[in-house]
Amino acid sequence: MSIGLTRLREEPDRVRQGAIDKGEEAAIVDRALELDGRRRQLLAEGDALRAERNSASRRIGEAVREGARPDGPEVAALKRASSEAGARIAALDGELATVGAELDELLLRIPNPADPDVPVGGEEANEVVRTWGDRLRREEPTWTRRPHWEVAERLGMLDLERGAKITGSGFPVYRGHGAALQRALIDWFLAVHTGENGMTEIWPPAVVNAASARGTGQIPDKEELMYVVPRDDLYLVPTAEVPVTNLHRDEIFEAGSLPVRYAAYTPCFRREAGAAGKETRGILRVHQFDKVEMVLFEQPADSRAALEWLTERGEILLRRLGLAYRVLLLATREMGFVQARKYDLEVWAPGVERWLEVSSCSDFGDYQARRMAIRYRPEPGAKPVLVHTLNGSGLALPRTVAAILESYQQADGSLVVPEVLRPYLGTARIEPPA
RNA sequence: GGAGAGGUCGCCUAGUGGCCUAGGGCGCCGCACUGGAAAUGCGGUAUGGGGCAACCCAUCGGGGGUUCAAAUCCCCCCCUCUCCGCCA
Incomplete structure (x- = not known):
C-alpha cells in the first residue's frame, strides 16, 4: 500500500494530519516530500543524459550507413560521447536507487488518511x-x-x-x-x-x-x-x-x-x-x-x-x-x-x-x-x-x-x-x- | 517431471545488432464522400514518468549481462501450446 505522490504533493497537510490521527509520525511526510523533489530532479537529469546517449548512438548508425569507417575517428568520437553519457547515467542511477529506496520505504509508512468524519482515537x-x-x-x-x-x-x-x-x-x-x-x-x-x-x-x-x-x-x-x-x-x-x-x-x-x-x-x-x-x-x-x-x-x-x-x-x-x-x-x-x-x-x-x-x-x-x-x-x-x-x-x-x-x-x-x-x-x- | 515450439501495441502478425524513433492487418474513434448507410479515402488510436510547451525518457513475458547501440546476442526465471510420463 502506499500513498500517491500526487496526493502527497497536493494536500500534504491532510496527509500529515491523517498520519497523526492514525498514530504515525508526521515528520515522515515532510521527509518524503523532500525526497520526492530530489528524485524528480535526478529523473530529469538522467532523462536528458539518456537522450544524449541515444542520439550519439543513432548518429553512429547513420554515419556507418553513409560510409564512415566503423573504426574511424568520427565514429570513435561519437562512441566516446556515448560511453561518457552512459557512465554519468550509471552514477545518477546509483543515487536515484538510494533516494528511491528511502522514498518507497517512507511512503509505505504513510497511512491512508481516514475520512473526515471518522472518530479520532483508539x-x-x-x-x-x-x-x-x-x-x-x-x-x-x-x-x-x-x-x-x-x-x-x-x-x-x-x-x-x-x-x-x-x-x-x-x-x-x-x-x-x-x-x-x-x-x-x-x-x-x-x-x-x-x-x-x-x-x-x-x-x-x-x-x-x-x-x-x-x-x-x-x-x-x-x-x-x-x-x-x-x-x-x-x-x-x-x-x-x-x-x-x-x-x-x-x-x-x-x-x-x-x-x-x-x-x-x-x-x-x-x-x-x-x-x-x-x-x-x-x-x-x-x-x-x-x-x-x-x-x-x-x-x-x-x-x-x-x-x-x-x-x-x-x-x-x-x-x-x-x-x-x-x-x-x-x-x-x-x-x-x-x-x-x-x-x-x-x-x-x-x-x-x-x-x-x-x-x-x-x-x-x-x-x-x-x-x-x-x-x-x-x-x-x-x-x-x-x-x-x-x-x-x-x-x-x-x-x-x-x-x-x-x-x-x-x-x-x-x-x-x-x-x-x-x-x-x-x-x-x-x-x-x- | 522430460522433449520440442512459442510469448511483440485491444486482437492477429512482421521483425536475426543501427533506415525499429516497432511496420502491416483487424477492431475502435474522428473527418471526408452520402438523403442516410455500406464501401472507400485521410488522420488518429498503449502505459507510466518529466516538461508551460515543442518535446524528452522508460517499457517488445520478468530479471540480469554483452555492446557506443538490444525486440534482435548470452544467462536465469515465469507462462502458454504440442508430445511423452505420472495422476484425483
Missing part, C-alpha cells in the same frame, strides 16, 4: 452506529445457555480434540450436522450475493504467489500472519480478498464497466501467532476457517456509497439468521493503515455473552489500487484513473456458527435450525445423539 473512540435485534441472556428463567463448543460437541457437530491430533490446535473438525452447517452457510451466503446482490461468484485458488501477497499488502506488512510454502514460494490465503482483488492487478477497466462486484468463498489460513488462551476457546479464533468475502471495484465518486451498501449486504444475512448484531464505525487508530473508512459487524453470542466480529467492511479508496495498478477509463479514450476498492466479509463462518449455536440451543439440548438454513440442512431441529 478502541474507546469506536462508534456504535446501530444495533439490531434483542440480545438473548445466558441465564434463562429455567435453564442456562451453554457456550457454543459445549453445544456443538454434545450434538456431535464439532471435534476440536481430533482436529488438534491430526493437524494442531486451532484446526477444527466439523462433523455430521456441523459439517453440513458449514456447507449450508457458504451456499446460502453465495446464493444471496449472486442473486439479489448481483455479484459474480469467484472460486479462486487458496494459495497465491508472492506478487499477489504483495499486491494486497500481506507482504511486507503482515507476513507473519500467513502460512508460507517456501519450497514453491507460495502463500496460503488469509482471506479471499487476496486472490480476488489481485484478479485485476495491472489491468484497466474500460469505460462503463464499473462497478465490478464479486463474492468468493475460500478457506482462510491465519497463523495467529501468540493468540492463545481464554479469549480463543472454541472456534472464536482458529488457524483455518471458512469465509465468503465480497470484493468491489468502484468508480472513485461511488465508493463511499458503495461501502454503506456493502455493509448492508452483511447485515441482511445476520437479520435473516435472526441474530442480534451491532455496527461499529472504527476509530482512526483501530481501522488499520490502509482503510479510509471501516465498519465492523459484531454478532451477539449469548452463551459467552460477548459481541463477536463476523465481518469487516472497508473502503480503501485508491490506496490498494495504486499498489496493484488497477485503473478505470472514465470515458472512451480518456486517461485511466485509479479505481477504488472495497471489501467486506459476508460472512466469516466460525463466529456466525458460534452465535447460531448459542442463540438457537434449547433447554433440552437440541438445536433449532434457523429458518433460512432449513432447506439446506433438510431438518428444522438437530437432536443430540441417543
Whole structure:
C-alpha cells in the first residue's frame, strides 16, 4: 500500500494530519516530500543524459550507413560521447536507487488518511452506529445457555480434540450436522450475493504467489500472519480478498464497466501467532476457517456509497439468521493503515455473552489500487484513473456458527435450525445423539 | 517431471545488432464522400514518468549481462501450446 505522490504533493497537510490521527509520525511526510523533489530532479537529469546517449548512438548508425569507417575517428568520437553519457547515467542511477529506496520505504509508512468524519482515537473512540435485534441472556428463567463448543460437541457437530491430533490446535473438525452447517452457510451466503446482490461468484485458488501477497499488502506488512510454502514460494490465503482483488492487478477497466462486484468463498489460513488462551476457546479464533468475502471495484465518486451498501449486504444475512448484531464505525487508530473508512459487524453470542466480529467492511479508496495498478477509463479514450476498492466479509463462518449455536440451543439440548438454513440442512431441529 | 515450439501495441502478425524513433492487418474513434448507410479515402488510436510547451525518457513475458547501440546476442526465471510420463 502506499500513498500517491500526487496526493502527497497536493494536500500534504491532510496527509500529515491523517498520519497523526492514525498514530504515525508526521515528520515522515515532510521527509518524503523532500525526497520526492530530489528524485524528480535526478529523473530529469538522467532523462536528458539518456537522450544524449541515444542520439550519439543513432548518429553512429547513420554515419556507418553513409560510409564512415566503423573504426574511424568520427565514429570513435561519437562512441566516446556515448560511453561518457552512459557512465554519468550509471552514477545518477546509483543515487536515484538510494533516494528511491528511502522514498518507497517512507511512503509505505504513510497511512491512508481516514475520512473526515471518522472518530479520532483508539478502541474507546469506536462508534456504535446501530444495533439490531434483542440480545438473548445466558441465564434463562429455567435453564442456562451453554457456550457454543459445549453445544456443538454434545450434538456431535464439532471435534476440536481430533482436529488438534491430526493437524494442531486451532484446526477444527466439523462433523455430521456441523459439517453440513458449514456447507449450508457458504451456499446460502453465495446464493444471496449472486442473486439479489448481483455479484459474480469467484472460486479462486487458496494459495497465491508472492506478487499477489504483495499486491494486497500481506507482504511486507503482515507476513507473519500467513502460512508460507517456501519450497514453491507460495502463500496460503488469509482471506479471499487476496486472490480476488489481485484478479485485476495491472489491468484497466474500460469505460462503463464499473462497478465490478464479486463474492468468493475460500478457506482462510491465519497463523495467529501468540493468540492463545481464554479469549480463543472454541472456534472464536482458529488457524483455518471458512469465509465468503465480497470484493468491489468502484468508480472513485461511488465508493463511499458503495461501502454503506456493502455493509448492508452483511447485515441482511445476520437479520435473516435472526441474530442480534451491532455496527461499529472504527476509530482512526483501530481501522488499520490502509482503510479510509471501516465498519465492523459484531454478532451477539449469548452463551459467552460477548459481541463477536463476523465481518469487516472497508473502503480503501485508491490506496490498494495504486499498489496493484488497477485503473478505470472514465470515458472512451480518456486517461485511466485509479479505481477504488472495497471489501467486506459476508460472512466469516466460525463466529456466525458460534452465535447460531448459542442463540438457537434449547433447554433440552437440541438445536433449532434457523429458518433460512432449513432447506439446506433438510431438518428444522438437530437432536443430540441417543 | 522430460522433449520440442512459442510469448511483440485491444486482437492477429512482421521483425536475426543501427533506415525499429516497432511496420502491416483487424477492431475502435474522428473527418471526408452520402438523403442516410455500406464501401472507400485521410488522420488518429498503449502505459507510466518529466516538461508551460515543442518535446524528452522508460517499457517488445520478468530479471540480469554483452555492446557506443538490444525486440534482435548470452544467462536465469515465469507462462502458454504440442508430445511423452505420472495422476484425483
